[in-house]
Amino acid sequence: MPLLFSKNLFLDLDRVRLLPGFLYRLVSKKRHLYKELTSLLGFPPGNFALYEIALSHRSSKEKFLESNERLEYLGDAILGAIVGDYLFKKYPYKTEGYLTEMRSKIVNRQQLNDIAIKMGLRKLTIYDKYNSFLKISQIFGNTLEALVGAVYLDRGYNKTQQFVHKRILMPYIDMELLESVEMNHKNKLYGWANKNGKVLEFELLEEQMDNGRRIFTVGAVVDGELICTGKAFNKKDASQIAAQQAIQQLGLAD
Amino acid sequence: MPLLFSKNLFLDLDRVRLLPGFLYRLVSKKRHLYKELTSLLGFPPGNFALYEIALSHRSSKEKFLESNERLEYLGDAILGAIVGDYLFKKYPYKTEGYLTEMRSKIVNRQQLNDIAIKMGLRKLTIYDKYNSFLKISQIFGNTLEALVGAVYLDRGYNKTQQFVHKRILMPYIDMELLESVEMNHKNKLYGWANKNGKVLEFELLEEQMDNGRRIFTVGAVVDGELICTGKAFNKKDASQIAAQQAIQQLGLAD
Numbered sequence: 001m002p003l004l005f006s007k008n009l010f011l012d013l014d015r016v017r018l019l020p021g022f023l024y025r026l027v028s029k030k031r032h033l034y035k036e037l038t039s040l041l042g043f044p045p046g047n048f049a050l051y052e053i054a055l056s057h058r059s060s061k062e063k064f065l066e067s068n069e070r071l072e073y074l075g076d077a078i079l080g081a082i083v084g085d086y087l088f089k090k091y092p093y094k095t096e097g098y099l100t101e102m103r104s105k106i107v108n109r110q111q112l113n114d115i116a117i118k119m120g121l122r123k124l125t126i127y128d129k130y131n132s133f134l135k136i137s138q139i140f141g142n143t144l145e146a147l148v149g150a151v152y153l154d155r156g157y158n159k160t161q162q163f164v165h166k167r168i169l170m171p172y173i174d175m176e177l178l179e180s181v182e183m184n185h186k187n188k189l190y191g192w193a194n195k196n197g198k199v200l201e202f203e204l205l206e207e208q209m210d211n212g213r214r215i216f217t218v219g220a221v222v223d224g225e226l227i228c229t230g231k232a233f234n235k236k237d238a239s240q241i242a243a244q245q246a247i248q249q250l251g252l253a254d
Numbered sequence: 255m256p257l258l259f260s261k262n263l264f265l266d267l268d269r270v271r272l273l274p275g276f277l278y279r280l281v282s283k284k285r286h287l288y289k290e291l292t293s294l295l296g297f298p299p300g301n302f303a304l305y306e307i308a309l310s311h312r313s314s315k316e317k318f319l320e321s322n323e324r325l326e327y328l329g330d331a332i333l334g335a336i337v338g339d340y341l342f343k344k345y346p347y348k349t350e351g352y353l354t355e356m357r358s359k360i361v362n363r364q365q366l367n368d369i370a371i372k373m374g375l376r377k378l379t380i381y382d383k384y385n386s387f388l389k390i391s392q393i394f395g396n397t398l399e400a401l402v403g404a405v406y407l408d409r410g411y412n413k414t415q416q417f418v419h420k421r422i423l424m425p426y427i428d429m430e431l432l433e434s435v436e437m438n439h440k441n442k443l444y445g446w447a448n449k450n451g452k453v454l455e456f457e458l459l460e461e462q463m464d465n466g467r468r469i470f471t472v473g474a475v476v477d478g479e480l481i482c483t484g485k486a487f488n489k490k491d492a493s494q495i496a497a498q499q500a501i502q503q504l505g506l507a508d
Contacts, residue, residue, distance in 0.1 A: 070342065073350035077338030077357075084331030085406075088324065096327035103331075133463075152339075157411040208505065209387075217503065226480050229503070249471065249483075251462065 036124060042167060046154045054146035057127035057139050065126070068146035075149030076107075078157070082148075082164045083107055090175070097233070105178050106169075112141030115172045119144070144168075185243035189220065192252055198222050202239040205229060220246040290378060296421060300408045308400035311381035311393050319380070322400035329403030330361075332411070336402075336418045337361055344429070351487070359432050360423075367395030369426045375401070398422075439497035443474065446506055452476050456493040459483060474500040 011034070016027050030048075037051055038044045045051045050071075058067040083106050087099045094102075105111070116122070117140055125143045127134055152160045186202070193200035199222070206217040218238035219229045228249055230241025265288065270281050284302075291305055292298045299305045304325075312321040337360050341353045359365065370376070371394055379397045381388055406414045440456070447454035453476070460471040472492035473483045482503055484495025 069350045070353070073353050074338055074342045077335045081331045081335035081411075084328055088328045096323045099324070099327050149342075157335075206503065229482065249460065 033124070036120075040119060040121075040124070040167070041151065041163060043155070043159075045150075047150075050150040050154055051147070052126075054150040055121075055124050055126050055143060057125055057134070057143070059128035059131060059134060060126045061128065068143065071146035071149035071153075072142045073149075074152065075145035075147065078152045078160060079107060079145060079148045079164065082161050083169075085161070086165065086169060097237075102178060106173055109138050109141050112144050113138040114141075115168060116140035116144040118172060119167070121147070185240050185247055188252070189243045189246055192247075192250070193222065199224070202242065204235060218242050222246070287378070290374075294373060294375075294378070294421070295405065295417060297409075297413075297417075301404075304404040304408055305401070306380075308404040309375075309378050309380050309397060311379055311388070311397070313382035313385060313388060314380045315382065322397065325400035325403035325407075326396045327403075328406065329399035329401065332406045332414060333361060333399060333402045333418065336415050337423070339415070340419065340423060351491075356432060359435065360427055363392050363395050365395075366398050367392040369422060370394035370398040372426060373398070373421070439494050439501055442506070443497045443500055446501075446504070447476065453478070456496065458489060472496050476500070 011031070016024065016031075019027060033052075033055075034045065034048060037048075053066045054068050054071050054075075056065045056067050058069065060067065080103070083103050084099070087102050091099060091102070121140050121143045122135075125140055127139060129135070148160060148164065151163050155163075190200055192198075201221045203219045203221050203226075204216060205219045208215045208217070213233055215231055215233060216235045216238040217229055217231050218235055218241075219226045220239070220242040221227065228242050228245035230238045230243070230245060232238040232241055265285070270278065270285075273281060287306070287309075288299065288302060291302075307320045308322050308325050308329075310319045310321050312323065314321065334357070337357050338353070341356050341360075345353060345356070375394050375397045376389075379394055381393060383389070402414060402418065405417050409417075444454055446452075455475045457473045457475055457480075458470060459473045462469045462471070467487055469485055469487060470489045470492040471483055471485050472489060472495075473480045474493070474496040475481065482496050482499035484492045484497070484499060486492040486495055
């Protein structure tokens with residue numbers, strides 16, 4: 001079927017009209033996806049096959065398509081660079097610690113998944129729709145990362161940067177709100193401990209020197225048992241990290 | 255001193271010759287650094303002040319210079335993207351797990367520090383040279399990351415990509431060697447336990463489901479005490495991660 005798989009030939013309506021019924025329906029589906037993507041991206045996809053891969057979750061039944069995990073790996077790295085650059089320029093007087101924290105507030109799984117759903121990627125992701133677990137999972141954030149990877153391969157870094165700014169950061173990230181949100185994992189963990197009659201303590205386990213800076217290791221201890229540890233340049237951050245890890249480990253993350 | 259701080263005016267020899275002695279020496283030092291940088295980068299620095307910041311460790315006595323931590327944050331993200339892209343294209347049939355592991359073999363602190371020293375960045379880094387601890391520390395890898403950040407701001411992504419390929423990956427990374435190096439943190443930790451009469455065990459602490467995939471949490475337990483945990487999609491990787499964390503925490507990393 002060279003017609004289907006060559007570069008965007010399904011756009012050639014004159015030739016598509018000549019196709020037999022089942023092929024015509026398949027091609028129409030592709031034409032529809034192409035239009036949806038064009039509106040979502042703000043430009044027409046160059047290499048359409050790349051975007052099809054980006055939208056394909058492992059659970060997809062269309063086995064002739066590669067799944068999006070490799071593109072997700074690439075997109076994650078590219079998104080990290082673009083958001084890193086954005087914050088570096090937006091906050092010229094903030095420390096690297098602040099920038100790192102802001103970045104993790106933007107590119108964390110929950111946030112990316114929420115953005116992906118708002119962008120309409122739940123509808124476009126190709127996955128096993130009979131698996132009701134997947135419907136409420138965070139695979140759509142992975143689709144978004146894979147999409148960033150596809151844009152990067154298709155159009156290069158600078159165009160990807162524009163896409164991320166215009167279609168992700170501007171419409172969906174409220175920077176002022178994020179600035180004011182304290183990542184308060186400790187409070188959340190204390191709340192859980194209280195409700196479940198557990199004793200929660202944070203213990204300083206270690207103080208090390210690293211390139212002339214002190215690094216603190218703090219452990220989250222529940223009923224005398226060490227659950228998780230966190231490391232940072234100050235005790236407050238270290239205990240927040242330990243609490244965040246513990247929340248993940250105990251399955252308390254929303 | 256507008257002459258010194260305006261853009262690379264110290265290159266104007268006719269004007270430099272007119273300077274009084276102490277300024278002439280300062281400017282000569284800058285001219286020397288400019289030449290060293292040109293040879294190291296493979297192109298002349300555009301915005302020289304950026305590169306001076308990239309080379310300045312926190313411990314530097316030259317207090318009028320900003321230190322390189324913000325640029326290190328930026329460079330780390332850019333380097334992650336460039337190396338991510340490089341591996342994605344070099345290994346078209348490898349899984350994202352393999353690519354992630356290869357990347358961490360390339361951009362880990364020890365490796366970056368070794369490369370920085372081979373590139374001559376120990377000599378160029380501006381730091382407190384009376385602090386003998388810093389001399390053997392890993393601050394030069396940080397300089398290298400900051401330098402990548404400076405190149406990115408000065409010349410953009412594509413030029414930075416060329417710089418990283420030609421001046422970092424090609425000369426200093428032996429990909430075939432890296433492919434064959436198993437990250438064997440467990441062996442290392444067992445060696446330490448043996449030598450110090452400790453009992454080391456790896457325990458499966460938890461099995462969770464994440465988007466339809468199983469995630470294993472394995473703990474490194476020394477003399478019955480949980481030291482560190484690692485999470486991964488299989489038990490082997492999870493225990494390697496736990497071992498790696500434990501090596502860091504116990505201060506056994508080289």
